[in-house]
Amino acid sequence: MLRIAIDARMIRYSGIGTYIRSLLDEYRKMPSAGEFSVFGDPSELEEYQAFNVRKLTVPIYSIAEQLLLPPRIGRAAIFHSPHYNAPLFCRGKLVVTIHDIIHLRFPEYLPSKKAHLYARYMLKAAARKAARLITSSANTRADLIERLDVPAEKIRVIPLGVDGRFRVIEDENLLSEFREKYRLPESFILYAGNLKAHKNLTTLLRAFKLLKAEKKIEETLVMTTGGSPVPGKLAKQVFDDGMQAWVRFLPFIPDDEIPLLYNCASVFVFPSLYEGFGLPPLEAFACGVPVVSSNAASLPEVLGKAAIMCNPGDVEAFANAIWRLFTDCSLRDKFKAEGRKRAGQFSWAETAKRTISVYGLAQE
Secondary structure, X not given: OOEEEEEOOOOOXXXXXXXXXXXXXXXXXXXXXXXXXXXXXXXXXXXXXXXXXXXOOOOOOOHHHHHHHHHHHOOOOEEEEXXXXXXXXXXXXXXXXXXXXXXXXXXXXXXXXXXXXXXXXXXXXXXXXXXXXXXXOHHHHHHXXXXXXXXXXXXXXXXXXXXXXXXXXXXXXXXXXXXXXXXXXXXXXXXXXXXXXHHOHHXXXXXXXXXXXXXXXXXXXXXXXXXXXXXXXXXXXHHHOOOOOOEEEEOOOOHHXXXXXXXXXXXXXXXXXXXXXXXXXXXXXXXXXXXXXXXXXXXXXXXOOOOEEEOOOOXXXXXXXXXXXXXXXXXXXXXXXXXXHHHOOOOHHHHHHHHHHHHHXXXX
16 A cells, blocks of 8 residues: 655645645545545644644745655655645655646746745756656646646646535525625626736726726626735726725635635636636536636636636626626526536546546656
């Protein structure tokens, strides 16, 4: 039986945390898959006591993780790092998941030049050291080959899954209570995700302004914040355009309420410039919400023909697509059905099964 160690220190992060939690949830159902050790803060891993939980609370992106992780890993045959900050001196075989190369493509989003140099070095070093690399889209695989000169045969593309809690909720009382709790209208346009610059939310705000000015729509635009402050540029755009009454930035929404948020929305819009995969539109699909998305990076590959796709810089195209979904019932129903069908093709159980197979390949 394979001895597998997993770095779970980022388990409470958003994207990478979802990845770690979902894999561990599936691995618990696969007792014959291997002997697992999970490294992280024990207080964050209480529900994973079925594994050998090993305390490790050294900071992410630090020299300490390079020095302290390898001796703690010990004789594990496989070490799975879910991010590029992998322990470069571990003795076992290293499997690294690189979700995207956003820190190379958009270095201006990093806090400093030092952070950019670290990201560039670690991405290249982790790619070299790893026995196998995992990524979630063919688009990121192409990025790894082109930008990091990784041999194609070293990379395995394993799409992410959609959690079963994302589904159509028909309990109108439950939905009504959620709307009342967050003071949401009956009909609104939704964006869910973080507010970083590459999410291209200035384009969404411009498209919404166009809909207000030319189509006189009554709907509100609702945007999640994850509990973080609204970036000054976005807040200023809303204020300068006089849209304060029509744009809502929601506070932190607990994970178990996110499916309710999707279910309450009329249209979901995802105008991102770059995604390694792009889970939020798939989650919206699963909840029966029609989606308008950009056609950038991995999104066409992930969403297929189940969303209306727009050039990320085309404000008018986004506005027209949203308007069509509000005014054409048959089109809206078509994309709802296509979206649910598409979401059904992405399973965390399949993701975990294929990831376990990569552990075996890494040992060869």
